[in-house]
Amino acid sequence: MKKVLIVCGNGLGSSFIVEMNVKKILAEINKEAEVAHTDLTSAKSETADLILSAKDIAEHLSSHSAKVVGLSNLLDNNKIKEIRGDRRTHRFTYPGWRRHQ
Template sequence: MKKVLIVCGNGLGSSFIVEMNVKKILAELNKQAEVTHTDLTSAKSEQADLIISANDIAEQLAGHPAPVFGLSNLLDNGRIKAILAENL
């Protein structure tokens, strides 16, 4: 099963909200994936098939083996849906 990792600076509020939105969007798309959230430091050593974060965090994850998608607005569910539909 594919793993989607949601990353924010502290791994608390914003990444948890995005995780809930990603789970809803995956259900709408009829796709399955493991979805978790974490902080920037932990994300650097975590395995994932896809990473979603804010643009500033995405820049700091540039060396990660998984594709990293930065969002200018973490609540842009339309953009999140497009990312998931094209990459899972």
């Protein structure tokens, strides 16, 4: 099962809200994933397939092995819905995605 990690500065408010939204979106499209939220410092040692965060936080996760998507607005569920997981390759795609390096 894929793991999606939602990251914000303190791992409290916004990441928790986004976690709930991602779980709701996954249920709507009949997809399963382990979804959790955390703070930036802890995220660096966590394992995940996909990390969602604000763009400014994503810059600090450039060395992470997960695909990192930095969003302009964490509460924009339409942007979150654009992220797709490929069951065959176990990779995520996101329109216009570019890995932070």
